[in-house]
Amino acid sequence: EIVLTQSPGTLSLSPGExxxxxxxxxxxxxxxxxxxxxxxxxxxxxxxIYGASSRxxxxxxxxxxxxxxxDFTLTISRLEPEDFAxxxxxxxxxxxxxxxxxxxxxxxIK
Amino acid sequence: xxQLQQSGPGLVKPSQTLSLTCAISGDSVSTNTVAWNWIRQSxxxxxxxxxxxxxxxxxxxxxxxxxxxRVTINxxxxxxxxxxHMNSVTPExxxxxxxxxxSSSNYGLDVWGQGTTVIVSS
Numbered sequence: 659e660i661v662l663t664q665s666p667g668t669l670s671l672s673p674g675e676x677x678x679x680x681x682x683x684x685x686x687x688x689x690x691x692x693x694x695x696x697x698x699x700x701x702x703x704x705x706x707i708y709g710a711s712s713r714x715x716x717x718x719x720x721x722x723x724x725x726x727x728x729d730f731t732l733t734i735s736r737l738e739p740e741d742f743a744x745x746x747x748x749x750x751x752x753x754x755x756x757x758x759x760x761x762x763x764x765x766x767i768k
Numbered sequence: 769x770x771q772l773q774q775s776g777p778g779l780v781k782p783s784q785t786l787s788l789t790c791a792i793s794g795d796s797v798s799t800n801t802v803a804w805n806w807i808r809q810s811x812x813x814x815x816x817x818x819x820x821x822x823x824x825x826x827x828x829x830x831x832x833x834x835x836x837x838r839v840t841i842n843x844x845x846x847x848x849x850x851x852x853h854m855n856s857v858t859p860e861x862x863x864x865x866x867x868x869x870x871s872s873s874n875y876g877l878d879v880w881g882q883g884t885t886v887i888v889s890s
Contacts, residue, residue, distance in 0.1 A: 691875045708874040714876060714878060748877070750870075756817060759816070762815075
């Protein structure tokens with residue numbers, strides 16, 4: 659089973675600042691199968707990025723994803739007030755079929 | 769616009785069976801380019817994928833190893849929905865349960881249900 663680790667656990671930033679969130683996998687992950695989600699309190703996760711770097715429908719271009727192998731990054735270029743939330747990375751493995759999630763990074767207001 | 773609407777009890781007694789349903793609108797449970805999933809979230813376990821059902825000329829299911837012996841996911845084509853059944857529940861199964869769609873073109877969970885809080889307690 660592939661284990662995903664996210665850092666930092668909490669990121670305290672001000673609106674307008676840039677956020678860089680890290681996701682590391684215990685073994686190599688296909689870029690095609692790496693996704694990022696945003697979750698706000700009381701809501702379901704929302705897909706932001708799939709295939710490591712493709713934005714999902716309706717996602718603003720201030721969100722970008724990069725990386726390959728075991729190291730992936732979600733970047734928010736300029737934080738808007740609505741971006742303060744918890745962010746999760748997720749990978750899909752095919753043998754056996756499984757989706758695994760990282761523990762999350764909370765982005766809160768400094 | 770695809771939407772998923774969850775239903776089911778919020779309280780289940782230990783050792784009994786947890787049953788939830790996810791009704792689909794704007795798509796079909798039989799669409800052969802997507803899969804229909806159940807995921808749960810708790811403070812102790814985080815986001816945990818439970819399993820999926822999907823149609824590719826016939827029906828298939830995959831389950832997480834951790835729950836495989838206790839979980840069944842069934843499609844219902846007549847009602848365009850799918851269900852989760854988890855037997856022999858314990859307080860450790862207390863969580864928010866979500867249904868979600870994944871597309872085989874991108875493997876992102878792109879549509880989610882609203883979530884159902886399930887408490888396992890006597």
